[in-house]
Amino acid sequence: xxxxQKYWVVGLVYFALNFSVNAQGDAExxxxxxxxxxxxxxxxxxxxxxxFPSLAGQPAGYIAKxxxxxxxxxxxxxxxxxxxxxxxxxxxxxxxAFYESQIKTPIVKNITHLKTDAEKTALLTLxxxxxxxxxxxxxQAACFVCHGKNGDALVELNVPNLANxxxxxxxxxxxxxxxxxxTNDGERVMRRIIDTMSSEQIEAVAYYSSYLVPTLEEKx
Ligand code: HEC
Ligand code: HEC
Numbered sequence: 392x393x394x395x396q397k398y399w400v401v402g403l404v405y406f407a408l409n410f411s412v413n414a415q416g417d418a419e420x421x422x423x424x425x426x427x428x429x430x431x432x433x434x435x436x437x438x439x440x441x442x443f444p445s446l447a448g449q450p451a452g453y454i455a456k457x458x459x460x461x462x463x464x465x466x467x468x469x470x471x472x473x474x475x476x477x478x479x480x481x482x483x484x485x486x487x488a489f490y491e492s493q494i495k496t497p498i499v500k501n502i503t504h505l506k507t508d509a510e511k512t513a514l515l516t517l518x519x520x521x522x523x524x525x526x527x528x529x530x531q532a533a534c535f536v537c538h539g540k541n542g543d544a545l546v547e548l549n550v551p552n553l554a555n556x557x558x559x560x561x562x563x564x565x566x567x568x569x570x571x572x573x574t575n576d577g578e579r580v581m582r583r584i585i586d587t588m589s590s591e592q593i594e595a596v597a598y599y600s601s602y603l604v605p606t607l608e609e610k611x
Pocket of ligand 2: 444456531575
């Protein structure tokens with residue numbers, strides 16, 4: 392290959408990459424591509440079981456990134472990796488657009504493993520403190536900075552919404568950041584934070600953020 396040919400190939404690849412990043416997915420096409428997802432994530436992206444994350448209302452770019460990361464095993468989950476390997480780049484964008492357009496159904500607030508109301512209140516109070524203020528003793532950053540004061544996440548930066556996500560799933564994925572099964576957070580943004588947190592703190596912040604009601608959605 393001559394220097395000129397190489398130049399053009401590089402140029403075309405660059406163009407293709409940029410194009411795919413900017414391409415807007417089509418929610419209608421995306422819906423048709425989610426038949427194989429419904430069994431776990433629900434027909435509208437509101438999942439049936441607490442171990443399956445809900446996808447309704449998540450930023451399209453976040454969904455597309457996760458599918459890509461499962462393919463590349465930056466995020467390791469046998470089921471999702473084999474599913475993701477069957478989704479092409481265009482469909483990834485369409486699927487993202489479909490789920491972003493879906494409305495979240497409010498989560499049932501039920502802390503079943505704690506007996507008394509006092510224990511439940513204490514858990515949510517600790518969660519709120521860590522979410523809103525961080526922890527000066529350990530250097531833990533406050534979650535609201537990126538995930539939003541009322542759960543209004545910085546969606547344009549592809550930060551996922553935590554509101555309405557089952558707490559069990561949040562605890563599981565936070566533990567995976569901690570034990571490095573999940574390493575797809577650019578600049579180690581989540582790993583740095585979670586390394587400073589105890590299991591009790593992770594549980595508290597998971598329940599608190601799951602129960603948040605985004606103000607932007609209330610206004611819709
Ligand atoms: C057999 C059940 C199952 C099916 C079918 C399934 N998923 Fe998943 N999905 C999961 C589980 C479990 C996770 C959480 C994996 C983890 O903890 O890393 C997940 C995670 C995801 C995530 C990341 C969500 C987040 O909040 O980070 C996306 C995106 C996703 N799935 C998309 C899809 C799409 C698109 C399809 C269909 C083409 C699909 N899934 C089919 C079980 C399933
Ligand atoms: C500086 C910004 C920032 C801060 C602060 C932050 N996060 Fe995150 N968080 C992110 C980004 C970005 C991602 C998406 C990573 C990826 O692409 O997979 C993420 C992902 C997550 C996820 C995975 C969501 C899913 O659907 O799988 C959870 C849970 C989470 N963060 C909880 C928290 C909690 C709890 C705190 C506070 C203790 C916190 N985050 C603080 C930026 C941040």
